[in-house]
Amino acid sequence: MTTYIPSLTLPASLFQHPAAAILLPVAAGTAVGFSTRPKENQNTYLALRQPPLRPPPQVFGPMWTLLYGLMGYAAYRAWNTGMGGFDAKKAQLALQGATLYTVQLGLNLVWMPLFFRFKRPIAATVDIVALTGTVGYLAYIWGQVDEVAGWCLAPYLAWLGFATYLSAGAGYLNNWDFNSKEVPKGTKGKDTKYVDEKP
Structure with missing residues (x-):
């Protein structure tokens, strides 16, 4: 069971207005x-060596935009149904x-830097x-407030399950070390930055 923690929760105004609720996760x-x-x-x-079924990189931008929009809409519906x-x-x-929503948004936003920038x-x-666990619990909580809000998180939860498989699969297949994929500076005859990257 979680509790409401004001210091860990986005301001109410970001949940009250549909445009703010939807645009915040998309913009972030x-x-x-x-x-x-x-x-x-x-x-x-x-x-990186990837597990089977990895989508092309062009899929991620549109997919995440849609999921962020649904996430924001769920936040708007649950907040206004519950508080109204x-x-x-x-x-x-x-x-x-x-509070759970704010925590999951933070966890969501740190994944990309952890995986790509910091390797x-x-x-x-x-x-x-x-x-994934936080979003699953959030869907359960908000589903009790507004059924549509709970279901709006279902595609997000499904995608997170798939993304967990991709993240863990890439880690495992690359021996949990992405730094070894980079070519040392000054390597002769190599025009690209990564070991397996096509020039």
Whole structure:
């Protein structure tokens, strides 16, 4: 059971208005994506040994935009349903969900830097496992407040399950060491930055 922790929760105004609720995760996810250098991320992704069924890198941007939008819409619905009625239990669940939502958003936003920038596949996999568990619990909590809000998190939860498989699979297949994929500076005859990257 979680509790509402105001200091760990986004301001209420970000949940009350649909545009703010939807745009916040989309903008935050986009900002993190661009701050970790998308072209370099794509090259790292292509250079790593990957488990079967890995999608092409071009799939991730549109997929995450859709999932962030659904996540924000779920936040808006759950907050306004819970806080706008007379059911004290739903109001409490909406508040608890707001704290969980903030925590999961933070876990979501740190995965990309952990995986790509810092090349920490173990930390990234631990993060995404924690994220998946948090979102599963959030879907359960918010589903009790507003069924649509709970179901809006279902595609996100499914994608996180797949992303956990990809994160753990890439870590395992690369011996949990992504730094060895980089070519040392000054390597002769190598025009690209990564061992398996095609010139």
